[in-house]
Amino acid sequence: MTIDNQQFLDALLHGDRTLASDILKKVHREGYSVEDIYELLIKPALYQAGVLWETGKISVATEHLASAVVEALLNEMYYHILSLNQKKNKVVVSCVENEFHQIGSRMVADIFELNGWNTSFLGANTPTSELIHFIKDKEPHILALSLTLSQNLSLLDKMINSIRKELPDISIIIGGQAFNHGGHDLVDKYEDVRLFENLKSLNSCIINNC
Amino acid sequence: MISGDSSLFLSEWTEEINHSIHNNKSLCIAVFSCNRELLYANAPMHFLLQDAPFDQLLNPSFDQLVSAKSESDEIFEGHITFGTISSLNTSIVAKVFRKNNKILIVGGADMNQLMEQNEQLVLLNREVNDLQRQLIKEKVVLENTLNQLHEVNNKLNEVVATKDKFFSIIAHDLKNPFNTILGLSELLGHSSDSFTSGQIKTYAQNINQGADQAYRLLENLLRWARVQRGLLKPMFTRITVSALVNEVFELLKENAEAKKIDLILDLQFTGFVTTDREMLLTILRNLISNALKFTHTGGKVILTTQKEQDRIVFKVSDTGVGMTREVMDKIFRIDSDVTQKGTAQETGSGLGLILSKEFVQKLGGKITVQSTPDEGTIFRVFLPLPPYIR
Numbered sequence: 327m328t329i330d331n332q333q334f335l336d337a338l339l340h341g342d343r344t345l346a347s348d349i350l351k352k353v354h355r356e357g358y359s360v361e362d363i364y365e366l367l368i369k370p371a372l373y374q375a376g377v378l379w380e381t382g383k384i385s386v387a388t389e390h391l392a393s394a395v396v397e398a399l400l401n402e403m404y405y406h407i408l409s410l411n412q413k414k415n416k417v418v419v420s421c422v423e424n425e426f427h428q429i430g431s432r433m434v435a436d437i438f439e440l441n442g443w444n445t446s447f448l449g450a451n452t453p454t455s456e457l458i459h460f461i462k463d464k465e466p467h468i469l470a471l472s473l474t475l476s477q478n479l480s481l482l483d484k485m486i487n488s489i490r491k492e493l494p495d496i497s498i499i500i501g502g503q504a505f506n507h508g509g510h511d512l513v514d515k516y517e518d519v520r521l522f523e524n525l526k527s528l529n530s531c532i533i534n535n536c
Numbered sequence: 537m538i539s540g541d542s543s544l545f546l547s548e549w550t551e552e553i554n555h556s557i558h559n560n561k562s563l564c565i566a567v568f569s570c571n572r573e574l575l576y577a578n579a580p581m582h583f584l585l586q587d588a589p590f591d592q593l594l595n596p597s598f599d600q601l602v603s604a605k606s607e608s609d610e611i612f613e614g615h616i617t618f619g620t621i622s623s624l625n626t627s628i629v630a631k632v633f634r635k636n637n638k639i640l641i642v643g644g645a646d647m648n649q650l651m652e653q654n655e656q657l658v659l660l661n662r663e664v665n666d667l668q669r670q671l672i673k674e675k676v677v678l679e680n681t682l683n684q685l686h687e688v689n690n691k692l693n694e695v696v697a698t699k700d701k702f703f704s705i706i707a708h709d710l711k712n713p714f715n716t717i718l719g720l721s722e723l724l725g726h727s728s729d730s731f732t733s734g735q736i737k738t739y740a741q742n743i744n745q746g747a748d749q750a751y752r753l754l755e756n757l758l759r760w761a762r763v764q765r766g767l768l769k770p771m772f773t774r775i776t777v778s779a780l781v782n783e784v785f786e787l788l789k790e791n792a793e794a795k796k797i798d799l800i801l802d803l804q805f806t807g808f809v810t811t812d813r814e815m816l817l818t819i820l821r822n823l824i825s826n827a828l829k830f831t832h833t834g835g836k837v838i839l840t841t842q843k844e845q846d847r848i849v850f851k852v853s854d855t856g857v858g859m860t861r862e863v864m865d866k867i868f869r870i871d872s873d874v875t876q877k878g879t880a881q882e883t884g885s886g887l888g889l890i891l892s893k894e895f896v897q898k899l900g901g902k903i904t905v906q907s908t909p910d911e912g913t914i915f916r917v918f919l920p921l922p923p924y925i926r
């Protein structure tokens with residue numbers, strides 16, 4: 327079957343969690359992987375919602391509703407994602423300070439979990455000081471940071487700087503929409519900071535032991 | 537930004553303002569007469585008042601507003617809640633004025649409150665999400681633990697059943713032949729003088745039969761014990777089918793003759809199999825002696841060897857008493873004790889069949905049974921053939 331993004335988007339905008347969940351389950355039954363569902367069903371619908379907001383067709387309230395439904399759906403998927411025979415690898419996934427867009431990073435966390443990683447998700451608007459504190463305690467192999475707003479690129483720069491000062495050896499990966507139109511020089515500045523465009527490239531990296 | 541004198545700057549926009557008020561979606565405005573008549577309501581106020589304006593004014597009520605005491609025209613300022621006691625309701629922040637026997641309500645959403653509450657709801661939603669994930673995780677862990685427990689429990693049950701079977705065989709089946717042996721040998725030892733040589737011969741034969749039975753049972757028991765302890769691993773060698781079945785027939789010929797049963801060999805396949813010789817020997821011996829046990833004098837027991845695609849089939853069929861579906865379901869199970877006496881009151885433990893099944897599995901094969909009461913039974917043992925024979 328082909329994925330019907332329009333019907334799915336309508337369900338999100340109307341807050342119809344049941345319909346959205348039915349569509350998702352159907353696609354899942356058809357054999358689409360979690361990664362496919364995230365990239366081909368959920369992401370395009372949310373991007374389209376962004377266009378509707380940008381052109382004044384929907385309100386922030388509707389945006390909130392749509393993202394609340396999506397987060398509920400991601401939780402539904404979690405049951406299929408959880409792996410119990412976990413590897414020793416640990417990852418901490420977080421958004422940059424001041425960033426409220428956490429759905430992309432949630433997906434990133436799920437891809438790690440699917441691959442058997444011990445995954446900690448900190449989510450939206452995590453203060454850098456708290457993040458550093460958490461990492462020191464958890465000692466992950468990888469720190470994954472998500473950035474959506476390009477206006478926050480300098481914040482990310484500052485953040486990586488402070489993290490590097492306290493934890494010089496931690497491997498950092500970053501991604502998110504802020505890099506769709508630039509920001510790559512920031513990545514080149516640091517050693518052992520890698521940028522990923524989407525879940526597919528991330529997944530193949532995880533499979534090949536990152 | 538709040539600045540300037542509204543009457544000064546807005547008076548020249550009266551028409552536009554009136555038009556906007558009428559079509560606005562967030563400013564709610566209504567005019568009532570004091571004797572309960574709705575004179576005007578703009579679109580969002582209509583939405584709040586629905587078709588029953590005086591019922592929908594939940595707090596304060598219309599009557600409270602009409603009878604409110606005030607020095608000035610303004611009679612109320614605060615939240616007005618619309619709805620009924622049986623619905624989810626909405627509030628606006630509003631002012632109410634009373635003038636010329638009429639009442640004016642003007643209000644709208646409290647933006648500050650909306651934003652604050654929106655933020656709080658988003659945070660709350662986040663917490664609920666995290667909690668839900670945590671619950672799902674714990675559920676999966678629990679499910680997994682439960683499955684493991686279940687598995688261990690099944691294994692334990694099997695171990696207990698195995699142990700029970702072991703003791704029951706020792707207690708009954710192995711003890712019985714010794715009763716015969718001990719009883720008869722004592723009789724012979726004490727008073728052999730008073731017996732005829734014919735009688736002595738019969739007793740000696742009985743003792744021999746009892747010893748034979750006990751020995752075979754002991755052999756099965758020991759083999760089975762070794763299987764249980766994981767000590768018995770098949771040793772695959774190339775063996776000639778005809779030589780092996782002849783050996784089994786040699787062993788059981790006398791049993792068949794004693795019961796006057798026709799023991800027939802139908803060798804349709806005579807090649808080689810690669811298998812464990814001892815195990816296959818035990819399987820066939822158990823199946824045939826079982827068939828002899830449950831077949832009446834004058835009946836038939838046939839062993840057929842056939843090639844079927846990439847497998848060899850050993851078929852043991854008899855014209856015996858057969859069994860019901862119920863019994864068939866239990867004969868290979870360790871936790872059931874369906875033991876039945878043979879047609880000549882032969883005893884048995886049922887261990888032979890269980891052992892045969894375990895051996896067949898170790899040899900990578902399959903065993904099936906098919907039976908009709910009073911007509912007979914067919915056991916089939918399927919074993920894989922080496923590739924060059926397939």
Ligand code: B12
Nearest residue numbers: 372373376393425426427428429430472500501502503522
């Ligand atoms: C939902 C939403 C919100 C929600 C978010 C709720 C939540 N729980 O996340 C709310 C209402 C809070 C919100 C707020 C705002 N938003 Co908004 N929002 C969106 C919307 C519609 C969807 C976001 C989303 O989830 N996308 C789907 C995910 C899956 O895509 P993704 O983030 O790109 O992630 C993918 C990849 O980038 C990658 N990835 C992401 N992170 C990482 C990290 C690593 C390590 C790796 C390997 C990969 C990776 O993996 C994902 C899968 O491929 C977007 C539209 C859009 N184009 O996305 C606008 C959008 C992002 N928002 C926008 C704006 C402007 C805002 C606000 C400023 C204004 C507003 N609308 O209120 C505020 C800012 C708040 C803040 N400080 O962050 C703009 C941003 C423009 C810009 N400057 O770049 C967008 C693009 C809308 C638009 N078309 O203009 N928003």
